Amino acid sequence: MSAAFTSNEAERPSVLVIDDEPIQRRLARAAIERCGMHVEEATDGASGLEAFERERPDLVLLDVVMPGMDGFTVCTRIRALEPGAGTPVLIMTGLDDTASIERAYECGATDFITKPIRAPILGHRLRYILRSSRAEQALRKSNDQLKNANAELHETRNQLLQSEKMASIGQLAAGVAHEINNPIGYVKSNLGSLESYLQQVFAVIATYEQAHAAIEDPEALQRITAARTSADLEFLAEDVFALMAESREGISRVSKIVQDLKDFSHLGSDDEWARADLHEGLDSTVNIVNNEIRYKAQLVRRYAQLPEIECLPSQLNQVFMNILVNAAHSIESHGTITLTSGVRADEEVWIEISDTGKGIAPEHLNRIFDPFFTTKPVGKGTGLGLSLSYGIVQKHRGRIDVHSEVGRGTTFRVTLPVRQPVAAATR
Ligand SMILES: Nc1ncnc2c1ncn2[C@@H]1O[C@H](COP(=O)(O)OP(=O)(O)OP(=O)(O)O)[C@@H](O)[C@H]1O
Ligand SMILES: [Mg+2]
Numbered sequence: 001m002s003a004a005f006t007s008n009e010a011e012r013p014s015v016l017v018i019d020d021e022p023i024q025r026r027l028a029r030a031a032i033e034r035c036g037m038h039v040e041e042a043t044d045g046a047s048g049l050e051a052f053e054r055e056r057p058d059l060v061l062l063d064v065v066m067p068g069m070d071g072f073t074v075c076t077r078i079r080a081l082e083p084g085a086g087t088p089v090l091i092m093t094g095l096d097d098t099a100s101i102e103r104a105y106e107c108g109a110t111d112f113i114t115k116p117i118r119a120p121i122l123g124h125r126l127r128y129i130l131r132s133s134r135a136e137q138a139l140r141k142s143n144d145q146l147k148n149a150n151a152e153l154h155e156t157r158n159q160l161l162q163s164e165k166m167a168s169i170g171q172l173a174a175g176v177a178h179e180i181n182n183p184i185g186y187v188k189s190n191l192g193s194l195e196s197y198l199q200q201v202f203a204v205i206a207t208y209e210q211a212h213a214a215i216e217d218p219e220a221l222q223r224i225t226a227a228r229t230s231a232d233l234e235f236l237a238e239d240v241f242a243l244m245a246e247s248r249e250g251i252s253r254v255s256k257i258v259q260d261l262k263d264f265s266h267l268g269s270d271d272e273w274a275r276a277d278l279h280e281g282l283d284s285t286v287n288i289v290n291n292e293i294r295y296k297a298q299l300v301r302r303y304a305q306l307p308e309i310e311c312l313p314s315q316l317n318q319v320f321m322n323i324l325v326n327a328a329h330s331i332e333s334h335g336t337i338t339l340t341s342g343v344r345a346d347e348e349v350w351i352e353i354s355d356t357g358k359g360i361a362p363e364h365l366n367r368i369f370d371p372f373f374t375t376k377p378v379g380k381g382t383g384l385g386l387s388l389s390y391g392i393v394q395k396h397r398g399r400i401d402v403h404s405e406v407g408r409g410t411t412f413r414v415t416l417p418v419r420q421p422v423a424a425a426t427r
Pocket of ligand 2: 326386
């Protein structure tokens with residue numbers, strides 16, 4: 001290991017010598033070159049700093065006493081130039097100059113060597129310092145890598161947990177949807193029959209009414225009139241059909257929820273894969289929900305040039321709609337909704353929908369994609385919007401990321417691949 005650093009020019013360590021005395025520089029150069037290292041020279045502090053920034057040497061050999069900027073100042077400046085990194089700085093001092101040595105350490109010097117310089121000692125010292133500096137750098141690098149890997153692992157684990165959760169919720173949703181579908185079907189069709197039966201029954205009653213005058217038995221007449229009054233026949237005739245209409249509306253709402261649940265769990269999608277321009281979809285969706293947005297927010301568009309992508313266009317529009325409506329709902333008085341888009345390496349496109357609304361509480365962030373999770377009052381939200389959107393985006397092999405700050409606003413980013421694997425088109 002003590003062999004000279006030679007072999008590869010690119011790996012040959014370089015040493016910057018900063019000294020005002022030519023003899024010292026020449027001695028240092030000879031010693032350094034003998035170790036197979038490359039030498040740069042500077043004759044004063046200021047040009048030494050310039051050379052340092054330009055050459056980025058592996059080590060600096062620095063004289064203390066120089067006209068103009070002294071070695072302490074140079075050392076301090078070098079440390080300020082690269083916080084944390086730490087190119088080793090070896091200071092040259094007089095033999096008994098302990099005050100200078102202490103001061104040099106305070107200025108961040110790595111080590112010192114006393115003058116006059118002797119080649120073998122300098123060589124030894126340089127090699128030692130370089131080795132430990134390289135080891136430290138390697139350690140720092142692998143430490144960083146470790147930290148990154150750890151962060152990635154954490155992120156992947158969260159994604160895995162989330163997708164596992166969504167998968168099991170998806171199964172549950174599919175099961176529930178299936179079970180509810182059947183009763184909804186017959187309730188709906190029964191309501192239809194019931195309505196037509198009732199119409200017939202009321203028609204019969206109306207006919208009886210017309211025959212009212214022809215009844216001669218006064219007692220029967222009185223009984224009929226009493227029954228009619230107590231039942232409030234006029235009101236009944238009106239209200240029965242209002243109730244029917246309301247029930248039908250209720251049952252349609254339930255079927256819509258079931259449909260959403262099915263979509264969420266990837267069932268029953270009759271949409272076709274096609275190439276589509278996301279901006280078009282987004283803009284037409286904005287038009288549809290404009291009533292929700294118009295009075296609440298100013299809309300800002302920052303669209304990039306996007307390639308068409310392979311997708312289920314109407315389902316993606318549903319995603320945009322859910323996010324847009326949520327954005328509008330999050331704004332309490334008046335704010336801004338910003339639509340931004342971008343493309344990465346021609347492979348992925350992303351759409352961001354940002355609002356300046358009230359934000360999402362941190363403890364809610366990992367629940368917003370759960371079916372039926374809502375913070376909206378009963379009747380205002382079902383809590384299915386985002387879970388549906390999640391399912392749709394997953395079907396596209398894309399992802400939804402959320403960033404939110406309470407009181408400041410929320411950004412939803414939908415990232416989608418430009419191309420789908422061949423199999424997707426046949427799903
Ligand atoms: N942009 C946003 N700003 C603040 N909170 C949001 C935003 N988007 C979603 N949320 C929160 O996430 C919850 C779930 O959203 P999701 O769209 O799934 O359901 P919902 O809007 O409550 O009801 P639905 O969409 O079914 O009518 C919301 O109730 C709200 O608390
Ligand atoms: Mg919603």
